[in-house]
Amino acid sequence: MNQGRINAVIWRHLYNFRHSLDRLADSFYWPAVDILLWGLTSIYIQKSGANVSQIVLMILSGLVLWMVVWRSQYEITINLLEELWSSNLVNLFSTPLKVSEWIAAVVILGLIKMLMTISFATALVWLLYKIDVLFALGWLLLPFMVLLLMFGWSVGFIVAGLIVRFGMRIQTLAWTGIYLLAPFSAIYYPVSSLPAWAQTIARLTPTSYVFEGMRSVIFTGTMDQAGLIKSVGLTIVFFVGAIGFFLLMFNQSRKTGLARLE
Secondary structure: OOHHHHHHHHHHHHHHHHOOHHHHHHHHHHHHHHHHHHHHHHHHHHHOOOOOOOHHHHHHHHHHHHHHHHHHHHHHHHHHHHHHHOOOHHHHHOOOOOHHHHHHHHHHHHHHHHHHHHHHHHHHHHHHHOOOHHHHHHHHHHHHHHHHHHHHHHHHHHHHHHHHHHOHHHOOHHHHOHHHOHHHHOOOOOHHHOOHHHHHHHHOOHHHHHHHHHHHHHHHOOOOHHHHHHHHHHHHHHHHHHHHHHHHHHHHHHHHOHHHHO
16 A cells, blocks of 8 residues: 555545534534533433432543544545545546555544544543543543444444445435444443343444443443453454445446446
């Protein structure tokens, strides 16, 4: 892979990010609104006498970690749609740029923007509620974030593969796709509270083990190692499968002509 071509894709989208109010709002405005609303709601629940310890920390930590999943998935799909909206996809791949280089570029770009959003979110949580999410989760925050980041990329490449194959008529999946899995990820509640059929799906969803682990760390200070190992295995399977699916869809679409997508 050529580093220069990868850098070119990254800078192309970073420049657009800097000058786009839509992208800036996605990175900072909506996370701030979520933190404000959920934070005030959890404080109200706590003050109302609900017998749930650490509820503010639990909800806000879940919210910040879910942003990792959402942001990483969103960047993959939106960067592809940016090329389609500007009728630039054919131009892009008529250059020596390889698909693998584009994948590397959007993954790096997603990592950069995710770190920006998470840094902003954790700082805002501290300023508004004096809650330190980083300190609460300790060293486990790193594997949690890596697993959530990879899973978000996985969903992003699956959705991107569908868009490349079927066109912009299904572009709404770029915003809604990841939320289909949110109920099974058990972000704010334990997996045991789900119906039996939903628990089966949750056990196959790697994010559920991360959020269960997050609550375990907050409430007991311990982590279920077996759950973390299961999450690692499932995440790797999802990630490899998603990359393979995207490459398959892209190659099929290229045979029928990328120009039809624009």
